[in-house]
Amino acid sequence: MPLLPFLFITGFFFIYPILRVIIFSFQSNEGSFTFSNYETVFTFPYNQGLIGSIKIGLYSAVIAAIPGAIIAYFVESHASLRFKRIIAALNGVIANTGGLPLAFMFIAAIGKNGAITKILKSIGFDIYAGNFALGTFNGVLLVYLYFQIPLMVIVFSPAIGILRRELRESAASLGASTRQFWLRIAAPLLAPSFLGCLLLLFASGFSAYATANALTVGNVLLTPLQIAGLLNGNVSASQLNLGKALATMMIVVSGLAVVPYLIIQRRVARWKSV
Amino acid sequence: MEVSVNTFTGKRILFFTTAIYFALIFIPLISATEYTFKTSVKGSYSWNNYRWVFEQSEFTHYVLRSFWIAGLSVIVSLLILIPLQTWLAISQSKWRSFVEVVSLFPLIIPVVAFAIGAQVAMPLFVQDSVLELPFLYAMLSLPYTYRAIDIGLSAIPIKTLYEASMISGATWPKTILRVILPNTRTAVLASSALGFALCIGEFTLTSLLHWDTFPTWINDVSQDSVLGAITLSVISLLIPIVIIALFAFLLTKGKEKNE
Numbered sequence: 001m002p003l004l005p006f007l008f009i010t011g012f013f014f015i016y017p018i019l020r021v022i023i024f025s026f027q028s029n030e031g032s033f034t035f036s037n038y039e040t041v042f043t044f045p046y047n048q049g050l051i052g053s054i055k056i057g058l059y060s061a062v063i064a065a066i067p068g069a070i071i072a073y074f075v076e077s078h079a080s081l082r083f084k085r086i087i088a089a090l091n092g093v094i095a096n097t098g099g100l101p102l103a104f105m106f107i108a109a110i111g112k113n114g115a116i117t118k119i120l121k122s123i124g125f126d127i128y129a130g131n132f133a134l135g136t137f138n139g140v141l142l143v144y145l146y147f148q149i150p151l152m153v154i155v156f157s158p159a160i161g162i163l164r165r166e167l168r169e170s171a172a173s174l175g176a177s178t179r180q181f182w183l184r185i186a187a188p189l190l191a192p193s194f195l196g197c198l199l200l201l202f203a204s205g206f207s208a209y210a211t212a213n214a215l216t217v218g219n220v221l222l223t224p225l226q227i228a229g230l231l232n233g234n235v236s237a238s239q240l241n242l243g244k245a246l247a248t249m250m251i252v253v254s255g256l257a258v259v260p261y262l263i264i265q266r267r268v269a270r271w272k273s274v
Numbered sequence: 275m276e277v278s279v280n281t282f283t284g285k286r287i288l289f290f291t292t293a294i295y296f297a298l299i300f301i302p303l304i305s306a307t308e309y310t311f312k313t314s315v316k317g318s319y320s321w322n323n324y325r326w327v328f329e330q331s332e333f334t335h336y337v338l339r340s341f342w343i344a345g346l347s348v349i350v351s352l353l354i355l356i357p358l359q360t361w362l363a364i365s366q367s368k369w370r371s372f373v374e375v376v377s378l379f380p381l382i383i384p385v386v387a388f389a390i391g392a393q394v395a396m397p398l399f400v401q402d403s404v405l406e407l408p409f410l411y412a413m414l415s416l417p418y419t420y421r422a423i424d425i426g427l428s429a430i431p432i433k434t435l436y437e438a439s440m441i442s443g444a445t446w447p448k449t450i451l452r453v454i455l456p457n458t459r460t461a462v463l464a465s466s467a468l469g470f471a472l473c474i475g476e477f478t479l480t481s482l483l484h485w486d487t488f489p490t491w492i493n494d495v496s497q498d499s500v501l502g503a504i505t506l507s508v509i510s511l512l513i514p515i516v517i518i519a520l521f522a523f524l525l526t527k528g529k530e531k532n533e
Binding site for chain 2 (some may be wrong): 001002003005006009010013014015016017018019020021024067070071074075077078079087090092093094096097098099100101104105106108109110114115116146149150200203206207209210214223224227228231232243244247248250251254255258259262
């Protein structure tokens with residue numbers, strides 16, 4: 001039965017590790033049941049890390065969703081097949097860019113000695129006049145948009161297919177203006193997908209590690225960085241299983257966003273096939 | 275008449291939005307590329323950084339290492355998924371929705387949390403071998419590889435093909451190799467390319483489990499030579515862009531000919 005290898009491999013390499021994390025998160029150093037790891041999660045600096053991660057997920061999702069949706073709409077409805085494929089391929093690469101390569105690109109562009117920084121300075125606009133820096137919360141947020149916008153284009157593009165030509169034509173034949181078409185037909189049809197994609201983007205920004213790790217030096221409080229610090233032994237905690245409690249919190253928050261996204265996706269796919 | 279005016283403005287807006295989009299994508303990339311040609315003398319450019327990178331013996335070592343780990347991970351995924359998904363499609367088994375849900379799990383679990391899990395759950399003999407990476411990578415890419423194969427399988431009349439093959443006396447493995455695979459070639463290729471690309475750039479899990487691959491090596495290089503690390507970053511970004519652009523270009527060319 002071809003099911004057995006799948007069950008064995010996903011069970012052993014995926015489900016089992018996740019269950020271990022969750023179980024350990026409720027254990028004290030001696031192995032007895034406790035909530036104390038979670039009590040620590042809600043004290044400084046870990047609570048601030050969680051808030052910071054939720055904020056960066058939320059802000060980067062909201063800022064990236066609108067331009068991403070606009071690009072997805074125009075590419076899906078007006079581009080040629082070849083151009084669509086090129087954009088799709090490019091989005092695939094850029095959405096998966098992260099870590100040091102991404103950090104370096106932004107340092108080269110808008111770092112203190114970056115090319116764009118210099119060009120802007122020469123025309124009298126100094127982006128470093130205020131307190132902007134790439135290694136801060138706002139800097140990380142800006143860099144996250146680089147993969148969040150293409151991600152939005154990727155996940156929102158399939159939803160555009162729901163706006164079939166017949167819809168527009170029948171609306172027009174019933175006397176609807178373009179404005180009415182968008183407000184009364186397109187917006188309600190696209191709203192669930194848009195919301196779903198927003199949730200997925202939130203999860204993506206919330207969970208991202210490599211880029212923040214490359215840009216910051218411990219000055220920005222984010223849960224993935226704190227977990228990595230505990231895992232690498234850079235930060236010592238008296239509670240051995242604190243990292244697992246933080247990881248479990250991340251799974252819960254991420255699950256609260258991704259599960260509704262998956263349900264919405266499924267519903268929309270069903271509408272489209274009707 | 276109105277429709278044509280609409281598409282005309284639509285095309286114009288398409289042009290402007292994608293122009294801005296391309297600028298935002300490529301400006302950081304071009305800035306980084308400019309950096310890689312810089313020398314210590316202000317305003318002069320050379321190939322020195324590229325020469326330095328290719329002179330490092332670790333360069334080929336880590337490129338090859340990342341390639342074989344990613345390749346193995348793709349093989350693991352295909353070996354598990356193709357027979358399974360073929361079977362699910364043919365038998366209409368009630369397991370189908372279960373497998374689909376499991377294949378989506380990795381989207382829910384942040385990679386950092388998964389890394390902790392792998393560290394506490396894998397037995398020592400697994401943790402001691404770099405061979406754990408292909409399996410863990412296969413889990414991370416599962417949502418994407420599963421979906422790509424699913425699209426390919428739902429596009430062919432799989433039940434008919436299967437019955438025809440069985441009536442002709444073929445065995446299960448033969449049916450998959452000779453009938454299913456050739457008919458889902460594009461989907462299998464897409465699934466492999468996607469999985470490969472994800473694995474080759476994987477950094478979070480790899481570095482948290484203290485393994486060395488090409489992406490983590492870039493991190494190490496950055497400690498000694500920032501320009502060297504920027505050069506490596508640019509190389510690691512340009513190669514997939516070029517490969518995928520070529521792939522997309524060739525694929526549409528083939529399609530147009532068929533039509």
